[in-house]
Amino acid sequence: MNPTTHAIRTGIGRGWTEFMLSLKSPQDQGFYLFTSAGVLIYLFLNRNDVIEGTTLTYPTVALPSILGGLLVFSLVIGPAYALAMEREDGTLLRAKAVPRGLIGHVTGHILLNTLSLIPSFLVILIPGAFLFDNMMQNGLRGWATVVWVVLLGLLATLPIGIVIGSLVPGVQKVGTWGMLPIIILLAISGIFSPIQGLWGWAQTVSQVFPMYWVGIGMRSAFLPDAAAAIEIGESWRTVETALVLGAWAVAGAFIAPIVLRRMARRQSGSQVEAAREQAMQWVR
Amino acid sequence: MRYGDVDVLDGVEFNVHRGEVVTLLGPNGAGKTTTIEVLEGFRVPSGGAISVLGADPAHADENWRARVGVVLQSWRDHARWSPRGLLTHLGRYYEPYSTPERPRPYDVEQLIALVGIEEQAEQKIRTLSGGQRRRLDVAVGIIGRPELLFLDEPTAGFDPQARREFHDIVHRLSDLEDTTILLTTHDLDEAEKLADRILILAGGRIVADGSADQLARQVTRESQVRWSRDGEQFVHATPDAIGFVRTLLGQHDDIADLEVRRATLEDTYIAMVQQHETGHPAQAATAFEEIKP
Numbered sequence: 001m002n003p004t005t006h007a008i009r010t011g012i013g014r015g016w017t018e019f020m021l022s023l024k025s026p027q028d029q030g031f032y033l034f035t036s037a038g039v040l041i042y043l044f045l046n047r048n049d050v051i052e053g054t055t056l057t058y059p060t061v062a063l064p065s066i067l068g069g070l071l072v073f074s075l076v077i078g079p080a081y082a083l084a085m086e087r088e089d090g091t092l093l094r095a096k097a098v099p100r101g102l103i104g105h106v107t108g109h110i111l112l113n114t115l116s117l118i119p120s121f122l123v124i125l126i127p128g129a130f131l132f133d134n135m136m137q138n139g140l141r142g143w144a145t146v147v148w149v150v151l152l153g154l155l156a157t158l159p160i161g162i163v164i165g166s167l168v169p170g171v172q173k174v175g176t177w178g179m180l181p182i183i184i185l186l187a188i189s190g191i192f193s194p195i196q197g198l199w200g201w202a203q204t205v206s207q208v209f210p211m212y213w214v215g216i217g218m219r220s221a222f223l224p225d226a227a228a229a230i231e232i233g234e235s236w237r238t239v240e241t242a243l244v245l246g247a248w249a250v251a252g253a254f255i256a257p258i259v260l261r262r263m264a265r266r267q268s269g270s271q272v273e274a275a276r277e278q279a280m281q282w283v284r
Numbered sequence: 285m286r287y288g289d290v291d292v293l294d295g296v297e298f299n300v301h302r303g304e305v306v307t308l309l310g311p312n313g314a315g316k317t318t319t320i321e322v323l324e325g326f327r328v329p330s331g332g333a334i335s336v337l338g339a340d341p342a343h344a345d346e347n348w349r350a351r352v353g354v355v356l357q358s359w360r361d362h363a364r365w366s367p368r369g370l371l372t373h374l375g376r377y378y379e380p381y382s383t384p385e386r387p388r389p390y391d392v393e394q395l396i397a398l399v400g401i402e403e404q405a406e407q408k409i410r411t412l413s414g415g416q417r418r419r420l421d422v423a424v425g426i427i428g429r430p431e432l433l434f435l436d437e438p439t440a441g442f443d444p445q446a447r448r449e450f451h452d453i454v455h456r457l458s459d460l461e462d463t464t465i466l467l468t469t470h471d472l473d474e475a476e477k478l479a480d481r482i483l484i485l486a487g488g489r490i491v492a493d494g495s496a497d498q499l500a501r502q503v504t505r506e507s508q509v510r511w512s513r514d515g516e517q518f519v520h521a522t523p524d525a526i527g528f529v530r531t532l533l534g535q536h537d538d539i540a541d542l543e544v545r546r547a548t549l550e551d552t553y554i555a556m557v558q559q560h561e562t563g564h565p566a567q568a569a570t571a572f573e574e575i576k577p
Contacts, residue, residue, distance in 0.1 A: 003346065003380040010376045017373065021364045091361035096326070098377040098428065099350035268326035269356040269436060270317055 003100055011104030015111025022116065036123035039066055044131060056227055059132045062192065064218035067121060069191040071153050072211045073182055074120060076161040078113055080178040083165025088275040093267045102264055106162075113158060117150065135222065142221045149217035149241070156210040156245040159252025166263040170278060185211045194230060203232075210248050213241045293318055293329075293488045300466055300481075302431075305458045307475040308468040309553075310485035311560040316468040317357065319485065320436050323466065324354050337432055350381035350388070353430030353463075355421050357437050363410035367401055367420050368392060370409065371427055378428035389427050399423045399453060415446040422453060426463070433457065435467035439474060447474070454478055472553045486556055500549040510543040 022028045043066075049058035086092045095105035128135055136142050164178045188202045189195065189211040195203055206212045219227070220236035228236050293315045300306045308316045321327040322334060325341030325348075334340055339348045362370050375389030382388040396405050399419040404412055412420065418438065425433060435454075439447045451474075457463045469475055475482045476496040484492040484499075492499055507525040511518050513536060522528045525544045533539060 001380045006380050007377060010373070013376065014373055017365070017369060025364060086361070089361045089363075090356065090359040093326075093356065094359065094361050094374070094424070097324075097349070097354040098374055099346040099381060101374075101377055104377060268321045270321065270327075272359075273357060 004103060007100035007103040008107050011107025012111055014104055014108030015115065018108060018112045019115040022112070023119065032119055032123050035070065035120065036127065039063075039070075039124050040127055040131065043128070047132065051230060054227060054230060056223065057132070059128075060134060060137075061219065061223065061227070061230070063124070063128055063132065063135060064222035065191045065215045067124065068149075068153070068215035068218040069186050069189070069211060070120060070124075071117060071150060072157050072214055073186070074116065075113055075154060075157040076164065076182055077174070077178050078116070079109055079158060079161030080164040080168070080174050081171065082109065083162060084168050084171045084174050087165075087263070087267065088171060088272065090269075090272045092264060093269065093272055096264055096267055102260075106260065109162075110158060113161075114154060117154075137222060137224045145221035146218065149214060149221060149245075152242065152245040152249065153210060153214040153217070156248035156252065157214075159249075159256035160210075162256045163252075163259050166259045170275060182211075185209055189215055191215050196232065207244075210245055213244045217241045217245075293322075295489050296332075296485070298483055298490055298493060300464060302464055303458065303462050304480050305454065305465045305467075305478055306481045306483060307479035308466065308483050308485055309470065309472060309475040310468075311470055311557040314485045314560065315488045316470075316485055317436055320434050320466065320468055324352065324434050325349075326354075347381065350378055350428055351431045353425040353428060353433040355425035355433070355435045355438055357440065359417075359421055360410075363408065365409055366406050367409060367412070367423070368396065368405040370420075371395060371423055374424055375427045381428070386429050386431070388429050390429050392427075395423050395427060398456070400449060415442055418442065418446070419450070419453075422450070426457065426461075429461065430463060432464045432466070435465065437468055437470075439469070439471070451477055470557075472550055476549075484553070484556075486560055491556075496549065507544055507546045510541070510545070511539050512541040513539055 043059040043062060046058040046062070050056070051058060051061050083092070092102075092105070095101035125135070138145070161178075164174065168174050168177050185206065186192075188198055188206040189209070190206070191211070195206060195212065198206075216231060216236060217238075219231075220238060220241075225236075228234055231237070296315070296319055298306075308319060310316050318327065322329045323336050323341055325336075325344055328342045334342075336344070337348060337351055339345075341348075365373075371392045375392060378388040396402055399422055401412075401416055401419050401423070404416050404420075409417070409420065422435070422438065425435070438454075439450050442450060454465060454467070455478075458465055467478065479496065481493070481495055482499060483490050492502070494502065506521050506523050509520045509522060509525055509528055509532070511532065520528065525546075529542070529544060
């Protein structure tokens with residue numbers, strides 16, 4: 001029995017258990033329902049708007065973009081909060097105290113975050129199918145595109161969440177270092193309105209980060225080919241999407257383990273204790 | 285070991301033998317947790333040589349990790365999990381390290397019974413009381429059937445009943461499993477009850493090392509003799525209490541309320557703790573100086 005493979009297998013079990021616990025948790029159920037209701041109400045209110053130069057309605061275009069935005073948001077903020085909290089409550093230290101526990105722990109995180117995309121997509125897609133016509137216009141080919149965009153988007157963004165969670169000084173700082181940048185990116189990445197309406201520099205910035213590319217990838221999956229006319233260069237830029245997301249994935253695969261290991265090395269009981277005391281001290 | 289410019293541990297030298305239960309005793313802030321974290325491999329010392337189960341803990345591999353159990357001061361992780369689920373999951377990590385003489389991991393049901401959380405085994409961990417939570421922590425610490433177990437302040441926050449039950453667990457582990465145990469406490473009474481050997485840590489140094497009996501004998505060179513005569517109270521300190529009392533009784537036949545009392549280990553320890561807490565750790569360290577053999 002190879003101990004590393006064994007640890008990964010144990011971690012898969014961990015991810016599955018965490019996923020099941022999350023499905024049963026009223027807190028997580030509430031989060032799914034809240035995002036679902038928010039997105040659907042927003043789209044429903046704008047259901048009669050037609051996108052300029054096309055016959056497509058606003059929800060048809062925005063829904064795939066929003067799924068992309070949701071993916072990036074969950075995969076960055078989710079692990080960032082989780083890791084920051086686990087540093088304070090001793091979960092990471094627990095993983096460190098068992099042989100090859102960190103390998104299993106990270107495996108569990110990756111699986112949990114991947115699986116969690118299923119309910120968060122379904123709570124939007126299923127009611128969306130009833131509320132809006134012609135959501136998916138490319139049939140099976142479109143769903144295949146969804147799969148690769150989601151997987152590549154996952155590899156590109158999850159490491160960012162891990163890095164933020166490892167570097168932030170405490171849970172309270174995830175807002176500043178995780179939430180704020182993500183919300184800014186959400187605003188400039190063509191999720192809610194076409195990117196061409198923005199200043200030139202904002203367009204450049206947003207095309208550096210995965211959010212824009214996951215969004216356009218999702219639109220290319222759901223919308224007819226003619227709708228590419230609304231994009232920059234009137235193209236889905238599929239090759240560029242794969243390249244940018246791939247580059248982030250490769251960079252993440254190199255950087256995240258280093259940052260994570262460095263952070264884990266500093267974990268000790270007294271550090272957990274100190275973090276807790278600091279967390280309780282809201283006023284400084 | 286130093287923090288910034290302050291050496292917090294200096295000259296901490298000791299050996300722990302296989303199967304021994306050793307207590308690291310000292311007031312809060314004496315360096316107990318730092319010492320144990322260095323030994324656990326969770327903290328890299330600034331200097332010195334350390335060998336735990338034949339390896340330097342700071343650079344030991346995962347095979348070494350499998351032989352060591354760790355119970356930290358406080359944990360509040362895995363709030364949504366059940367004790368049974370968590371123990372089963374964490375136990376799985378130890379499977380590749382099982383040997384015929386030390387099957388790993390421990391059987392989960394047996395372990396749940398050993399620490400006495402059968403009734404809570406399916407509850408969510410966040411609903412456990414402090415004492416139940418601590419027992420779960422101990423169970424997690426020994427799930428891999430460790431050869432060496434570190435317990436940092438294991439009974440902090442226990443009521444007397446929970447404390448007694450915990451002491452039973454420690455005895456059972458060391459008797460049945462031949463587990464070497466190093467635990468920290470600031471409670472002398474606990475150290476005396478649990479340990480084969482007590483190391484007293486003060487001012488970042490080991491100031492005493494021996495069994496409770498040995499330490500007691502070291503500090504009790506002098507005895508206090510109290511008596512009254514004609515309604516008057518007398519006290520006399522002497523290394524030879526028996527000789528003194530014999531002479532005393534030979535000289536007077538109206539001695540009353542005779543009492544011979546040895547300075548106890550507790551007296552000496554409490555004196556040391558007091559000095560430590562009033563901000564004189566260096567002097568505290570010398571409280572045991574004169575009693576070294």
